[in-house]
Amino acid sequence: MVKNVKQKEIRFNFNGKEIKGHEGQPIAAALFDNGIRAIRYCDVTGELRGIYCGIGHCFECRATVNGISGIRTCLTPIEENMNVASNLTGVQYDEE
Amino acid sequence: MLQVILQVCSMMKSDVVIVGAGPAGLVASIELASKGLQVVVVDEYYRSGGRLLGQLYKDRRKKQVWAGKIIANDLVEKAKSLGVKFLFETAVWKIENKTVFISNEKIKQIHTKTILLATGAIEKALPLPGWQKVGVVTAGAAQTFTNLHNVKIGKNVIFVGIDPLSISVAIEMKHAGVNVLGLFLPAPSMLNQKSNPKEVLESIASASGMATNPIYRFGGKLVHGLYTKLLLKFLKFNLLKINGIPIYIRKAVTEINGRAEVESVNVKNISIDGELIGDGKNLLVDTVCLSGGLLPLIDLSQLASCVIVDIPELGGFVPLHSPYLKTTVEGIYVAGNITGIEGAQVSMAQGKLAAWSILKEFKLVSEKDLLQAIKDVEQARSLSPITFLPNIHRGRQIMNEKWADYKNTIGESFDG
Helix, strand or coil, X not given: XXXXXXXXXXXXXXXXXXXXXXXXXXXXXXXXXXXCCEEEECCCCCCEXXXXXXXXXXXXXXXXXXXXXXXXXXXXXXXXXXXXXXXXCCCCCCCC | CHHHHHHHCCEEEXXXXXXXXXXXXXXXXXXXXXXXXXXXXECCCCCCCHHHHXXXXXXXXXXXXXXXXXXXXXXXHHHHHCCCEEECCCCEEEEEXXXXXXXXXXXXXXXXXEEEECCCEEECCCCCCCCCCECEEEXXXXXXXXXXXXXXXXXXXXXXXXXXXXXXXXXXXXXXXXXXXXXXXXXXECCECCCCHHHHHXXXXXXXXXXXCHHHHHHHHHHHCCCHHHXXXXXXXXXXXXXXXXXXXXXXXXXXXXXXXXXXXXXXXXCCCCCEEEEEEEEECCEEEECCCEEEXXXXXHHCCCXXXXXXXXXXXXXXXXXXXXXXXXXXXXXXXXXCCCCHHHHHHHHHHXXXXXXXXXXXXXXXXXXXXXXXXXXXXXXXXXXXXXXXXXXXXXXXXXXXXXXXXXXXXXXX
């Protein structure tokens, strides 16, 4: 296995919750690391949606990043104090 | 009014614009820049390397590990040292009259003499009931998150779709400590041709150089002949395993279940001819990786009005191109998976060939150099550890024939 050199810790917000990630990680990978796979609700069916293709083609993982909507979380690296929001706001996650 | 618009649009000039910073685009950028051309590489991702970044496997023939991330980093360093400019998080949305229109915040257009499309491939959809649920990802996404981002995408994982890519990603995930329960076929449907056990067995046998492939040890040359059916009957009762991962060549996933996220799948037995048998069972999983195969990503060649041809042996619709990787539109070239689905080593050799083909236009290399670059592509193909499409050689022949026909029709002699 190729080991990553330990990278700088970055803190950002996802729907009001503070998330820790590492510099250079896309938003979706940092969310995965924190056990979050559901990124938004589908506007049509109300079902949960998350990562599907991981390379920017499917747009399933989109969220509002620093006020700009439709940003693909699989393509966008995290930044300190970045604000990531989706229509999941207010949803309680089951704590494991 | 026009003047105002031009002032707002920030422009850039270059000799060559390369779309795609994967193995083909990176190698091409190095070849072009080392001969003094101004090269701009555009990529939608936030870093270069393309699919190389996720690749990590043992090349059985060369007895060494193929660590794509390291190979990509070396290529990028070299390209940067030669003055290649990179525009990341930037998509190309139009190509017209040698102007490349991009989504970059600062630069909106690049005026260029030549364009190399090295856009790679997209994963084919594999629609199954429940495939929209959270916890269902493509095999490519699974590879990227496992090997590049070092993220475990689930605890109990299965793959649907048995092919060289899904086998390789399953092995990589197991190495990363994920519990991979097995690889299954998708339920037969009008939309996929991946449910016939006989065809699937033959296609995975062609991935002979990859990691430890027991298909050859197990079935030997029997796989490609009359004995396939016998072998498949045998496989109904005996488990085929690759690196300890079960390959269920006689079981298909018919549905993915779960209220919010994936909780289980329904699995049914499948006949040798690809028909579902019996009632089936429920298997508890939290993650499903779908592998529907790869399609050349040709959108930009279509936008640029290149002639497109359908060659199933190459993976489907691809831009018509010469043996020197020139398309039907003057100044536009192609390299890598946009020309047909093959491994990274072939893409890299094609990147060099396309670059030299462009250099020939600039009178910086000779005809003889170009012929050598063609030979290098053929050699890379014959040494490639992974063959995605069993009739790829025939596909390349058909492309050359179609190019010759095209040249005849438009009244030009065959000059490549």
